[in-house]
Amino acid sequence: MALLQGKVCIVTGGAGSLGLASAAEFRRESGRVMLVDRDPAVLEAAVAKIGGPGGDIATCAADVASTEGTKRYIDETVSRWGKIDVLFSNAGISGVVAPVTEYPEDVFDAVMAVNVRASFLACKYALPQMNDGGSILITASVVGVTSDPGICAYATSKHAVIGLMRTVAKEAAGRNIRCNVIAPGPIDNGFQLEIEKGITAATGRDGTKLLDSIIPLGRHARAEEIARMVLFHASDLGSFTTGSVLMADGGMHI
Structure with missing residues (x-):
């Protein structure tokens, strides 16, 4: 049987390389995929890249950092296929490279909104609509466990989602819902x-x-390499892993 046979999956940041590669893996393994991103035209082009339209894939254009947008993509998923089995909160932006003393405050706020608030909202509103035994994955980064000069917003946001993940993992464990962070190094995209x-x-x-x-x-890394890790932990193959930072960085953090 396919790894995600009949499972209902949400992928935010779905038109980006990692989101799209993960959606392709989910689809190959017979999952039903709601692809979420901001631009309807970009979403349409993304679906074409992974086999075109079908009953197993749908799209929702939404601002993932807003409550309204989050509720919309969750409600559209549930109304189409039923309760959610896999939530991959993958949307993110990088900000700019600048010292802390010169970092634009509006850019800092924007990075925190997309990289942290969006994952918080995804967990808040998806959990009540998830099947027991499901899987939540959040994209962090190697700089969620390290950092470098000039990336205060990005590194702060990726550290923050690790704290969010660990909290959700403990809160959802009673329902056998796993929550983990994927921490890629640089991806060729x-x-x-x-x-x-x-x-x-x-x-x-x-x-x-x-x-x-x-x-x-x-x-x-190639996006497909990271997507295979996402698939593993989205499926029952990762059934005893929760609360973990899953490094996929070619050893960059060591």
């Missing part, structure tokens, strides 16, 4: 490239090459 442009501007060194030089495996 457009989101990461924007971060590396900031690193290049701040240091005068090629940001991509700099990061590769400090990753023990010597390269960026």
